[in-house]
Amino acid sequence: MRCALKLLYGFTCDHPGVRHGGKPGSMLGELGMRDLLALCILFIGFTPYLSGRIDADAIFPGL
Structure with missing residues (x-):
């Protein structure tokens, strides 16, 4: 989990417009609505x- 969170944090710091100004050179491609939905699900998870x-x-009574 720790490694996955570090990678996700790095992505959100590097990609322009997600969290910070980002690094345009590190951008692998444009983010679309599917990407936004996937990121939201990851953060919630x-x-x-x-x-x-x-x-x-x-949240899960009886488990």
Whole structure:
């Protein structure tokens, strides 16, 4: 998980317009709506690893 988060963080820092000004030379291609959706899903999926304040029992009762 740590490696995946580091790679995702690096991508969001390097790609222009995602988080910062970015590095235009490191851009592999244009981001489209599918890419945006995929990034949102990834960020939501990593949230439990970034915050201890999420109550998994409240989200998935009975598991």
